[in-house]
Amino acid sequence: MQLEFHQVDAFSERPFAGNPAMVYRLDRWLSEELMQQIAAEHNLAETAFVVPDGEQWQIRWFTPTTEVPLCGHATLASAHVLFEVYNVPGERLAFQSKSGPLSVSREDGRLLLDFPRIDPQPLREQLPVAQALGCPVVEVLQTKELLVVLESEQAVRDCVPNMAEVAQLPGLGVIVTARGETHDFVSRYFAPGIGIPEDPVTGSTHCCLIPYWAGRLDKTELRAFQCSSRGGELFCRLEGERVKIGGYARRVASGTLHL
Known part of the structure; x- marks a missing residue:
């Protein structure tokens, strides 16, 4: 065949x-x-x-x-x-x-x-997220992944997680995000538990990133950048219960x- x-x-x-x-x-x-x-x-x-x-x-x-x-x-x-x-x-x-x-x-x-559209919810349990990511966190929310807000774009870029510890956290993976310097927001995605230590650019994580940042920034059209080593730009729009x-x-x- x-x-x-x-x-x-x-x-x-x-x-x-x-x-x-x-x-x-x-x-x-x-x-x-x-x-x-x-x-x-x-x-x-x-x-x-x-x-x-x-x-x-x-x-x-x-x-x-x-x-x-x-x-x-x-x-x-x-x-x-x-x-x-x-x-x-x-x-x-x-x-x-x-x-x-x-x-x-x-x-x-x-x-x-x-x-x-996927709306992240507050995390109801204490997890060693900051320890696994090796950096301070501002907020932790949950969908099928953990959504972790960091203090700045530079903090997202500098994040060096312990992959073994990240793999032990609940969910498919961990999204780290912050407000961007030249884009509305930036992110990275780590999912060692499903065989992806770091995903270069992840469309599906923006199902929850878009409504989160739309609410924070009070706008429905956003430009995003996933700042992995390869990098990728995403043009985002919130339309009711759907995201584009x-x-x-x-x-x-x-x-x-x-x-």
Whole structure:
């Protein structure tokens, strides 16, 4: 069996920046075990698999170690591949996922994710978050991840977490964030417990970052930057119970997997 794959740098206009994702466009689902093995073989933060479903698409995402319920950058990458490689017509793609309906549309030369809004809630228990991150924290909230507010952009950039301790904290991972110097806010994301020590650019974490910072800054359109070593810019908008997350994408490789 031969399967075609495409590697895309999401949330970047240039290669070797943003967040790389591998994309497979399948005619039908492979076994869960095989998809996990393929994701481990590529060893990127996410490998996405998409299957046509009438006029829509089903999508699943795998880290090197586990399937995850939601991934922004690999959805952006999948839309880029469907539009640019497979010439899917139209300006909008509809996806069905384990997190419900999602869509990606083309707007102002960028791809725009339409994802569910997630409001972070106050953490009800004391956790050694500052110890795990190795820096003082201002506030800790919780969704499927921990959302940790730091005092400044520089504190976010300088954060050097103890990955073993971060992996012991509850949730999928830890988001650190602060008000930005040239952007409305900045963030980083650490998820060693699911095989991602640090994710370069994470669309899904902005489902909770956008409503948090929209409330803090009293604005619904925001520019964000994920200040990992690769870095990536996100164009964000809060629309009621949905968030719009925009960015660029660049295909950097294509090939064939031989099984």
